[in-house]
Amino acid sequence: MRRRDFLKxxxxxxxxxxxxxxxxxxxxxxxxxxxxxxGQTINSLDIHRSGTNRPSYQVAVNAYDRLVSFxxxxxxxxxxxxxxxxxxxxxxxxxxxTEDGSAIIFKLRRDGKFWDGSPITAEDVKWSxxxxxxxxGFPTVQxxxxxxxxxxxxxxxxxxTFKIHTIRPSKLTVxxxxxxxxxxxxxxxxxxxxxxxxPWATEYxxxxxxxxxxxxxxxxxPGQQLVYERNDAWTSGPVPEVKRVxxxxxxxxxxxxxxxxxxxxxxxxxxxNKDAKELSGTDGMTIHSTPIENAIYCLCPNLTFEPFKxxxxxxxxxxxxxxxxxxxxxxxxxxxxxxxxxxxxPADIAWPQPFPYSTDLDKAKxxxxxxxxxxxxxxxxxxxxxQSDWMEPTALLVQENLAKIxxxxxxxxxxxxxxxxxxxxxxxxxxxxxxxxxxxxxPCYYFFWAYLEGHLFNSSNYRNEEIETLTNETLHIPVDxxxxxxxxKRMIEIVWDEVPRIALFQPxxxxxxxxxxxxxxxxxxxxxxxxxxx
Amino acid sequence: xxxxxxxxxxxTLQALPALVGVVIVSFILTRxxxxxxxxxFAGPAATEASIAEIRATMGLDRSLPVQFLHYVQDLVVGDLxxxxxxxxxxxxxLTRRLPASLELTLTALLLSCAIALPxxxxxxxxxxxxxxxxxxxxxxxxVSLPTFFTGIVLVYVFYYLxxxxxxxxxxxxxxxxxxxxxxxxxxxxxxxxxxxETARGALSQLVLPATTLALFTLAPLARMARAAMLQxxxxxxxxxxxxxxxGEGQVVLGYAFQxxxxxxxxxxxxxxxxxxxxxxxxxxxxxxxxxGSYAVEALVVSDYAAVQGFVLAMAILFVLLNLxxxxxYTLVDPRTREG
Numbered sequence: 001m002r003r004r005d006f007l008k009x010x011x012x013x014x015x016x017x018x019x020x021x022x023x024x025x026x027x028x029x030x031x032x033x034x035x036x037x038x039g040q041t042i043n044s045l046d047i048h049r050s051g052t053n054r055p056s057y058q059v060a061v062n063a064y065d066r067l068v069s070f071x072x073x074x075x076x077x078x079x080x081x082x083x084x085x086x087x088x089x090x091x092x093x094x095x096x097x098t099e100d101g102s103a104i105i106f107k108l109r110r111d112g113k114f115w116d117g118s119p120i121t122a123e124d125v126k127w128s129x130x131x132x133x134x135x136x137g138f139p140t141v142q143x144x145x146x147x148x149x150x151x152x153x154x155x156x157x158x159x160x161t162f163k164i165h166t167i168r169p170s171k172l173t174v175x176x177x178x179x180x181x182x183x184x185x186x187x188x189x190x191x192x193x194x195x196x197x198x199p200w201a202t203e204y205x206x207x208x209x210x211x212x213x214x215x216x217x218x219x220x221x222p223g224q225q226l227v228y229e230r231n232d233a234w235t236s237g238p239v240p241e242v243k244r245v246x247x248x249x250x251x252x253x254x255x256x257x258x259x260x261x262x263x264x265x266x267x268x269x270x271x272x273n274k275d276a277k278e279l280s281g282t283d284g285m286t287i288h289s290t291p292i293e294n295a296i297y298c299l300c301p302n303l304t305f306e307p308f309k310x311x312x313x314x315x316x317x318x319x320x321x322x323x324x325x326x327x328x329x330x331x332x333x334x335x336x337x338x339x340x341x342x343x344x345x346p347a348d349i350a351w352p353q354p355f356p357y358s359t360d361l362d363k364a365k366x367x368x369x370x371x372x373x374x375x376x377x378x379x380x381x382x383x384x385x386x387q388s389d390w391m392e393p394t395a396l397l398v399q400e401n402l403a404k405i406x407x408x409x410x411x412x413x414x415x416x417x418x419x420x421x422x423x424x425x426x427x428x429x430x431x432x433x434x435x436x437x438x439x440x441x442x443p444c445y446y447f448f449w450a451y452l453e454g455h456l457f458n459s460s461n462y463r464n465e466e467i468e469t470l471t472n473e474t475l476h477i478p479v480d481x482x483x484x485x486x487x488x489k490r491m492i493e494i495v496w497d498e499v500p501r502i503a504l505f506q507p508x509x510x511x512x513x514x515x516x517x518x519x520x521x522x523x524x525x526x527x528x529x530x531x532x533x534x
Numbered sequence: 535x536x537x538x539x540x541x542x543x544x545x546t547l548q549a550l551p552a553l554v555g556v557v558i559v560s561f562i563l564t565r566x567x568x569x570x571x572x573x574x575f576a577g578p579a580a581t582e583a584s585i586a587e588i589r590a591t592m593g594l595d596r597s598l599p600v601q602f603l604h605y606v607q608d609l610v611v612g613d614l615x616x617x618x619x620x621x622x623x624x625x626x627x628l629t630r631r632l633p634a635s636l637e638l639t640l641t642a643l644l645l646s647c648a649i650a651l652p653x654x655x656x657x658x659x660x661x662x663x664x665x666x667x668x669x670x671x672x673x674x675x676x677v678s679l680p681t682f683f684t685g686i687v688l689v690y691v692f693y694y695l696x697x698x699x700x701x702x703x704x705x706x707x708x709x710x711x712x713x714x715x716x717x718x719x720x721x722x723x724x725x726x727x728x729x730x731e732t733a734r735g736a737l738s739q740l741v742l743p744a745t746t747l748a749l750f751t752l753a754p755l756a757r758m759a760r761a762a763m764l765q766x767x768x769x770x771x772x773x774x775x776x777x778x779x780x781g782e783g784q785v786v787l788g789y790a791f792q793x794x795x796x797x798x799x800x801x802x803x804x805x806x807x808x809x810x811x812x813x814x815x816x817x818x819x820x821x822x823x824x825x826g827s828y829a830v831e832a833l834v835v836s837d838y839a840a841v842q843g844f845v846l847a848m849a850i851l852f853v854l855l856n857l858x859x860x861x862x863y864t865l866v867d868p869r870t871r872e873g
Binding site: 035041043044049050051052053136137138140141206221222223224225246248249250251252254255258259261262264265386415416418420421425 | 570573574575583584585587588591618619620621622627631686689690693694697701702703704705708712817818819820821823827828831834835
């Protein structure tokens with residue numbers, strides 16, 4: 001049930017008859033404490049463990065340090081965002097790539113200390129990276145994105161010198177060391193708690209972080225709350241302003257909004273587009289809506305479905321989508337429109353940028369006729385039940401317009417647990433919605449995951465020889481390489497023309513704050529409390 | 535061995551096949567859930583290889599009979615496995631969450647009984663009067679409002695508008711620390727610890743969710759109390775008692791009420807077991823870390839161990855509950871009283 005409905009429907013009950021105890025004033029913000037509410041649950045304190053969910057990544061961000069971090073920039077609307085173009089030192093003091101490009105050498109801070117006071121050494125870095133590439137699952141995949149694949153690549157040269165032997169020179173290697181996965185763990189402490197069955201201390205680190213980060217985990221009650229306490233001796237950056245951050249898990253959206261409006265919490269993380277729109281501009285509250293970098297919500301026609309093999313049919317679908325209505329109804333205008341581009345060839349390599357399609361049913365009909373589908377066809381349009389907040393209105397609007405060009409779409413709702421398997425692993429959904437966003441903010445990185453055949457997010461089963469070659473050629477070369485921009489432009493031009501993914505809009509991450517400042521958007525879309533000021 | 539002890543033993547033995555059945559059925563049913571937990575837990579950027587790795591760690595690459603054998607072996611030593619979604623051993627999770635649900639459910643039930651029983655009795659005694667109509671009205675309102683709706687309205691009015699209720703943040707506001715665990719019921723534990731302030735805090739968190747649940751359960755209890763009382767009041771023994779010139783109070787409370795309690799206790803048992811599973815929505819609205827929301831989340835992600843653990847725990851609970859009700863039955867039923 002949506003909050004507005006209940007506001008309308010709420011009749012004032014016979015108040016005052018029950019002996020309610022007055023709540024203590026939650027004057028939390030005054031003593032350097034920030035209370036955050038979020039809807040999801042943190043299921044592990046170890047990002048490397050298999051099964052660790054996305055909301056848990058925030059522990060890796062706040063309680064651990066990495067070799068390097070990204071800079072901070074101010075966005076046009078005055079809010080803060082990380083800056084992917086600037087790599088800053090965290091545990092590493094400086095780094096350089098060898099002449100021949102075969103290795104990167106990191107000099108660690110000599111004063112770097114873990115929470116227990118022991119020094120952060122190159123051995124710790126090696127152990128942590130070995131762990132990330134060995135344990136399998138998501139951390140291994142993410143490390144691989146930076147061409148970090150096997151333990152032999154990592155060498156502790158001396159106590160404070162760490163060397164990475166590169167498989168290939170790649171612009172992704174150093175940025176990949178700034179993602180939440182590339183944490184540095186206190187290896188002495190972890191090893192002391194490892195067993196022969198569990199050499200990487202996954203059981204221990206799952207519940208007990210052993211890091212050097214800006215915050216220590218003071219309390220973790222799964223399903224209820226996580227309490228961070230400031231590390232007063234943080235060596236990898238300026239000690240945070242706030243003493244304590246309490247992250248409460250509040251599953252109900254309506255409850256989160258009531259708490260936020262009442263001022264009992266200072267941060268409401270990941271609020272729905274609808275609430276974000278309604279609360280914007282309210283006195284005392286700040287709603288940060290940051291477009292999520294390198295992410296597009298797409299409509300994907302699957303090339304294994306006969307009619308969609310013809311590019312004209314895919315284009316017809318792209319011309320039929322009611323983009324503006326979707327942006328209004330499903331996104332509440334939070335995010336960036338991704339339609340109506342002026343030219344079929346991109347002017348620059350910005351990604352995502354508006355695709356050269358808009359709503360034009362006549363064009364769509366003409367294209368269908370050319371392709372021999374004048375009388376249309378039937379196709380199931382699949383959506384995920386757990387993302388129905390935006391997928392359902394979108395699907396209904398798409399269905400309505402498809403009907404106008406004689407394509408009969410039936411909406412098929414798939415439970416959240418099956419969605420991944422059906423859409424990404426088996427890639428069997430003829431027409432569906434998709435939401436990939438890349439952590440590393442490069443167009444080639446997006447293409448790598450979403451347009452190469454067999455890759456996870458290419459749920460359309462798309463294959464184009466030129467895209468395969470160009471993506472592999474551009475993935476590792478620096479952005480300022482003379483070949484980079486022309487090749488990326490060519491890639492964009494191809495996928496615009498062939499539209500295996502029809503861009504709808506770029507989504508936004510909405511975070512509400514009040515009585516505090518210092519919220520910063522990060523590509524990982526999790527809470528980073530290190531800059532909070534209250 | 536007295537007949538009652540025999541009865542208790544007999545009932546306990548009867549429960550065993552049911553439990554074995556539950557173990558098998560819950561195992562098979564969870565395996566039949568759609569979805570691939572390995573793919574789900576491998577995360578957003580997993581490859582085929584990493585999904586296979588996860589599948590192996592989860593033991594899902596083995597055949598079903600082998601998986602079942604491992605499950606039963608672990609079960610015998612009291613190990614329900616690890617929940618993948620919360621990352622905690624299922625036993626630990628259940629022992630932490632069950633008291634939360636029980637505290638809420640029992641409080642709600644007490645509240646509900648305190649209102650429903652007198653109301654039902656009064657309605658039966660004064661059949662057709664305004665109190666009977668009031669009872670009917672309240673009961674209809676109670677069942678027709680879904681719990682999440684009542685919950686949100688209560689939050690809206692008493693927390694958001696009036697500010698009387700504490701923030702709906704689960705069992706304790708963040709200004710308190712949870713009391714040392716004895717029973718797992720925060721109010722009782724805090725009192726045992728001599729910490730009145732925390733007990734008050736925990737109690738105040740209970741008021742709104744318990745009221746929400748109580749409103750919902752009012753109906754079956756009040757209706758059953760009324761119907762049973764009506765039947766008892768029109769029976770021969772009440773007529774006899776009245777004819778013998780006994781006082782109205784003794785007739786109603788002493789004779790009619792005692793007999794009317796039987797169906798009420800049965801309903802109470804049913805309502806209680808139903809509430810434990812059904813308060814998911816209330817738990818969501820009040821961020822209550824109970825067993826219902828745990829089970830639903832586990833179900834959504836095909837978290838086998840957690841779902842099986844939940845089903846088993848509930849089955850054991852129901853068996854115990856039925857046993858308890860049988861025993862209460864023998865206690866309150868005048869016919870089984872031994873002279």
